[in-house]
Amino acid sequence: MPELPPASWTRRPSLARLVAALEPERVRYVGGAVRDTLLGQPVSDIDCATIHPPDEVMARCREAGLRVVPTGVEHGTVTVVLPDGPVEVTTLRRDVSTDGRRASVAFSTDWREDAARRDFTINALYVDPQSLAIDDYFGGLADLDQRRVRFIGDAASRIAEDHLRILRYFRFQARFGAEPDAEALAACATLAGTLKGLSRERIGAELLALLALPDPAPTVALMHQTGVLAVVLPEATAAQRALLAELPARERTAGVAPHPLRRLAALLPPVPACAEQVAARLRLSKAQRSRLICAAARRPADAEAPRALAYAEGAECARDRLLLAGADVGPLRDWAVPHFPFTGRVLIERGVPPGPEVARLLREVEQRWIGAGFPPETEAQQLLDAVVAER
Structure with a gap:
């Protein structure tokens, strides 16, 4: 019988405590941790399957001094909070009814029956926690070897x-x-x-x-x-799909980490109203929505003054726009967006009457400061003096 290759996560003491609490012969590792270990990829989440019903899983874990959270008891899942990270433990199940959106399940004690309700063969590999022997009911090992994603x-x-x-x-x-x-x-x-x-x-x-x-x-x-x-x-037209195809190479060349919202922006036309509609439709968070809309406001002139763009829109949005435009993000590398050194009080102290004139002159100073490449405050003072003198 095939076995899981050596992996550090299988030797965690806290995981051994969980296995002991559930009884080694009544629990198996399953899902992504098994699949990714076989592929030699990093393991993030660990999932276990067990024949114990959820109430018994929780009772056994608490008796062993393990913290357990009933995250999805109606579907047989609880989360055991271990020092090395949470582990989801799910009771073996079979589907009673499904409607394409949700399923009604019954608990089971049959490992193959549980495997049969999973989506892909590569996700239905079960590992004995003691011997590390792999139970493969539907050819998942062969599919992994062929890099084939196949439904069960x-x-x-x-x-x-x-x-x-x-x-x-x-x-x-x-x-x-x-x-x-x-x-x-x-x-x-x-x-x-x-x-x-x-x-x-x-x-x-x-x-x-x-x-x-x-x-x-x-x-x-x-x-x-x-x-x-x-x-x-x-909204993803042929032109937008072509832009997405170019974007990963641009990110790698620029040394910028990929981001899904930047890729989503590539699939949308550069129209903020469209981005806003998509963000609402996909129920994106407020922060996600703002980033998507800002990226959609890109225009050819962005590449002419990258730092001015970053000052106006933030470094994150500026990088997104520049990458989407195929422009150089080098000017933003290791550059912190500076803080404008003046407030309206400086102008009032120089004799400008409080009111709209202060705001107008302050904007003028700021624009000259940006145009001069964000000089330090000593040089910025000269810009301020010139604006006051010209009013």
């Missing part, structure tokens, strides 16, 4: 159970896949319209997770070809 069983049936699996398929394809699975693509194309029934938050979260990956453009192209992109982001 009939692809259309899996999607019918949860329509969000369409977007999950493309995200996993972007992260792990090589040649796309023909059955999966056909099912996604046939059922693309079902995504309209999902909450906008779920769609937005999946879309941003996909765009955060190193190079999402080839997968976004697949989404377009299958008609999925037209359902979730109809």
Whole structure:
């Protein structure tokens, strides 16, 4: 029987305490930690499956002195808070009914039955915590070896159970896949319209997770070809998809970390009103919405004065706009946006009467200061003196 290769996370003392509390023969590691270890990738989240019902899981953990939070008891999931990070523990389940958005489940004691309700074969690998032996019910190991993202069983049936699996398929394809699975693509194309029934938050979260990956453009192209992109982001024209294809290389050349909101902005026309509509539709947070709208306000003149742009809009937005425009972000590297050294009181002290004239002159000083390249305060004083003298 195949075994999980050595991995530091499997030797954590706190995880051993959890396994002991649940009984080693009644718990298995499953999901992303197993998959990523087999691929030699970093492991972030650890998930366990167990035959114990949620109430017993919580009782056993508390008896062992482990903190447990009932994060999703109705679906069999609790979160055990360990010193090395939280671990989700889910009772084995089988679907009783599904409507494409939510499922009604019954708890089970059958490992294969639990595996059968999961989405992809590469996510249905179970590992014995003691021997590290792998139970592979649906060919997930072979699919990992071939870098093939494949639904368990009939692809259309899996999607019918949860329509969000369409977007999950493309995200996993972007992260792990090589040649796309023909059955999966056909099912996604046939059922693309079902995504309209999902909450906008779920769609937005999946879309941003996909765009955060190193190079999402080839997968976004697949989404377009299958008609999925037209359902979730109809604003993404051919020109915008081409811009997304260029963006990762620009980010790498500039030494700027990729960001999903910058990639989302690439898929939208440079029209702030459009960005605002998309942000509202995808239920983005206030901060996310502001960043997307600012990136959409890009214009050719941005490249002419990168630091002035960063002063006006913030360094984050300036970098987004410059990268989207294919302009040099070098002037912003290791440069902190300066603080304008004057307030209206300085002008009043120099004899300018309080009122609109103070605000006008202050704006004039600020514009000259920006135009001069943000000189230090000693030089800025000369600009101030000149403006006062000219009034």
